[in-house]
Amino acid sequence: MVELSKTVEKLRRAGKGGVIPGPDAFRLYDTYGLPIDFLEELAQDYELTVDREGFERELEGQRERARQSSKMGAVTGDPLYMGLLEKGATQFIGYDSLAHEDAHILAVLKDGQLAARLDEGEAGQIVLDETPFYAQAGGQVGDHGIIAAQGSAADVEDTHQPVPGLYVHDVQVTAGGFESGMAVRVHVDEGLRAGAMRNHTGTHLLHAALRETLGTHVKQAGSLVAPDRLRFDFSHYQGVGPRELTHIQNRVNEQILRNAPVQTRVMGREEALAAGALAFFGDKYGERVRVVEIPGFSKEFCGGTHVRQTGDIGLFLVTAEQGISAGTRRVEALTGEAAITRAREDQGILEELEESAKTDRKGLVDEYAKMREKIRALERERDQLKMRLATGGTGPASGDVQEVGDVQVWTPRFEGLDRKAHAAVVDEYRNKNRNRPFTLVSSSSSDEGVNVISAVSDSLKDRVKAPEILKRLGLRGGGRPDFAQGGGVAAGDVDDLRRKAVEGIRQMLTA
Known part of the structure; x- marks a missing residue:
C-alpha cells in the first residue's frame, strides 16, 4: 500500500506518535478505497493504531456533505x-x-x-x-x-x-x-485476481449459508476480499457454535460441488429488489445495478469480480469466528489453493498426532482427554510436593507461632509457593484451627514476587479485620474481614515484616 507507507513516513518525520489521525485514515479510505478494518490490520504491521473516532467524524461529515449534494444531484470528491x-x-x-x-x-x-x-x-x-x-x-x-x-x-x-x-x-x-x-x-496479475474472485464468490455463498442457518436477521456488516483470504462481518446476537460453523462450511462446499453457474445481470434497482436481490452494508446504488446470482442459493447486488462457476472456488474452509463488537460477528475463511494448503497442513498435524498417540484419528479425542487427566493429576501431586517442601515437610500449620493471650498468632514464611498454592496452605491451617481463636500473616516468595496473606478466625473478625492488618503493615491489598491478600514488600524485608506483624496484632488485640 504505497499511500499508507507515505502517510506513515510523514507521521514519523513529524514525530506525531503511534496513531494514524482520523483525517489521514479517512483520506486513505475516501481517496484510495482502503477500508478502515483493513487499515487497522495494516497499521499493526507498522506498530501503529488508528484514530477510529476521528475517522468516524470525518465519515459522518462526508455523509452530510453527500446528503446536501444529493439534493442537487451532484457528484462530490477531491x-x-x-x-x-x-x-x-x-x-x-x-x-x-x-x-x-x-x-x-x-x-x-x-x-x-x-x-x-x-x-x-x-x-x-x-x-x-x-x-x-x-x-x-x-x-x-x-x-x-x-x-x-x-x-x-x-x-x-x-x-x-x-x-x-x-x-x-x-x-x-x-x-x-x-x-x-x-x-x-x-x-x-491473473493469479491475484483469480484468488480475489474465488474469495468474493465465497463471501456470497457464506452470506447465504449464514442466513439459511442462523436466520434472515443476518446482514452483512463489512468484508475483506483479498487474493489469499476472506473475512465477513455480519449482524448476529451470539457466537456461532462449532456445529453451526461446520454446517455452514458444509453448505458452502455443497454449492461448490454443484458447480453452479455464477450469473451476472445489470437491471433496474427496483426490479432487482423485487426479484429478491439483497442490498446491504449501506452501499449507495444508482438506478441501474449489477446483480450476482448463484441460482437457487444466493442473489445480491455486487459490482465485484467473481468466478464463472462455483466449482472454480475449489474448497472453502472456515478458519476463525469471533465477536468484534456488540451484535456483530466475524468469520474468516480460505478458498482455493490457500484452503488446500491449510487442509494439507491439518492432515499432516493429524498424522503426527496419530503416530505419537499410537491411535487413529477417531481415538485422538479420547487419548487427549486421558492425557489431560494425567497432567492434572501430576500437577496436583507437584503442588502437594511443593507445599511439603515449602513447609519443611511438617504440615502447613508449622512455622513461627506465638500466643497473645488465648489467641494463636502464626507468621510463617514460605519459598516457591505461587499465590494459589500459598492460599491452599493458609486454608489448610484455617480449617484445622477453625475451633480456636487465631490470626496469621503468611508470606511467600516466588517468581511472582512476595505474596502476603492475612487471616483471622471467625471468633475474632469483629475485633480484628484481615484487611486492616495489611494496612497497618503498609501493604497494598484487600479482601474480606476474615481473609485478605496483598503485596508491596521486598523479599529481603519479609522477616522484619513478620516481627512487625506480631507486634501490630498484639496491639490490635489488646486495644
Missing part, C-alpha cells in the same frame, strides 16, 4: 480528481478481460499532484481511459499488475476510485517513464 473526471472517465473492461493492448494515459500524478512525467524509480499514480484493473470497492482489494510501453514499465501496486468513474493506478516505475497521452499495454 477537486483534483473531479477535474480529471470532467476531462474524461475511465471505462472498466475488467469483467471480461485481464489485458488491454491499447489503453491511453489521461494523467500522471506524483505526491498527490499532477505531474508532467513519472520516471524510473519514482512512485505515483496513472489514470487510464480504459482499464481491466478492478478498483478497490465492496471489500474487494484493488488489482495488481503491469503497465508497459516501448522501453517503459511500471508495477501496479493498487487500484482505487477516488471518485466514481475515475480509476487510479498506484504504480512504481521500474523502467523508462510515463506521461499523459502515451499509449500503453496493461495486464492484471
Whole structure:
C-alpha cells in the first residue's frame, strides 16, 4: 500500500506518535478505497493504531456533505480528481478481460499532484481511459499488475476510485517513464485476481449459508476480499457454535460441488429488489445495478469480480469466528489453493498426532482427554510436593507461632509457593484451627514476587479485620474481614515484616 507507507513516513518525520489521525485514515479510505478494518490490520504491521473516532467524524461529515449534494444531484470528491473526471472517465473492461493492448494515459500524478512525467524509480499514480484493473470497492482489494510501453514499465501496486468513474493506478516505475497521452499495454496479475474472485464468490455463498442457518436477521456488516483470504462481518446476537460453523462450511462446499453457474445481470434497482436481490452494508446504488446470482442459493447486488462457476472456488474452509463488537460477528475463511494448503497442513498435524498417540484419528479425542487427566493429576501431586517442601515437610500449620493471650498468632514464611498454592496452605491451617481463636500473616516468595496473606478466625473478625492488618503493615491489598491478600514488600524485608506483624496484632488485640 504505497499511500499508507507515505502517510506513515510523514507521521514519523513529524514525530506525531503511534496513531494514524482520523483525517489521514479517512483520506486513505475516501481517496484510495482502503477500508478502515483493513487499515487497522495494516497499521499493526507498522506498530501503529488508528484514530477510529476521528475517522468516524470525518465519515459522518462526508455523509452530510453527500446528503446536501444529493439534493442537487451532484457528484462530490477531491477537486483534483473531479477535474480529471470532467476531462474524461475511465471505462472498466475488467469483467471480461485481464489485458488491454491499447489503453491511453489521461494523467500522471506524483505526491498527490499532477505531474508532467513519472520516471524510473519514482512512485505515483496513472489514470487510464480504459482499464481491466478492478478498483478497490465492496471489500474487494484493488488489482495488481503491469503497465508497459516501448522501453517503459511500471508495477501496479493498487487500484482505487477516488471518485466514481475515475480509476487510479498506484504504480512504481521500474523502467523508462510515463506521461499523459502515451499509449500503453496493461495486464492484471491473473493469479491475484483469480484468488480475489474465488474469495468474493465465497463471501456470497457464506452470506447465504449464514442466513439459511442462523436466520434472515443476518446482514452483512463489512468484508475483506483479498487474493489469499476472506473475512465477513455480519449482524448476529451470539457466537456461532462449532456445529453451526461446520454446517455452514458444509453448505458452502455443497454449492461448490454443484458447480453452479455464477450469473451476472445489470437491471433496474427496483426490479432487482423485487426479484429478491439483497442490498446491504449501506452501499449507495444508482438506478441501474449489477446483480450476482448463484441460482437457487444466493442473489445480491455486487459490482465485484467473481468466478464463472462455483466449482472454480475449489474448497472453502472456515478458519476463525469471533465477536468484534456488540451484535456483530466475524468469520474468516480460505478458498482455493490457500484452503488446500491449510487442509494439507491439518492432515499432516493429524498424522503426527496419530503416530505419537499410537491411535487413529477417531481415538485422538479420547487419548487427549486421558492425557489431560494425567497432567492434572501430576500437577496436583507437584503442588502437594511443593507445599511439603515449602513447609519443611511438617504440615502447613508449622512455622513461627506465638500466643497473645488465648489467641494463636502464626507468621510463617514460605519459598516457591505461587499465590494459589500459598492460599491452599493458609486454608489448610484455617480449617484445622477453625475451633480456636487465631490470626496469621503468611508470606511467600516466588517468581511472582512476595505474596502476603492475612487471616483471622471467625471468633475474632469483629475485633480484628484481615484487611486492616495489611494496612497497618503498609501493604497494598484487600479482601474480606476474615481473609485478605496483598503485596508491596521486598523479599529481603519479609522477616522484619513478620516481627512487625506480631507486634501490630498484639496491639490490635489488646486495644
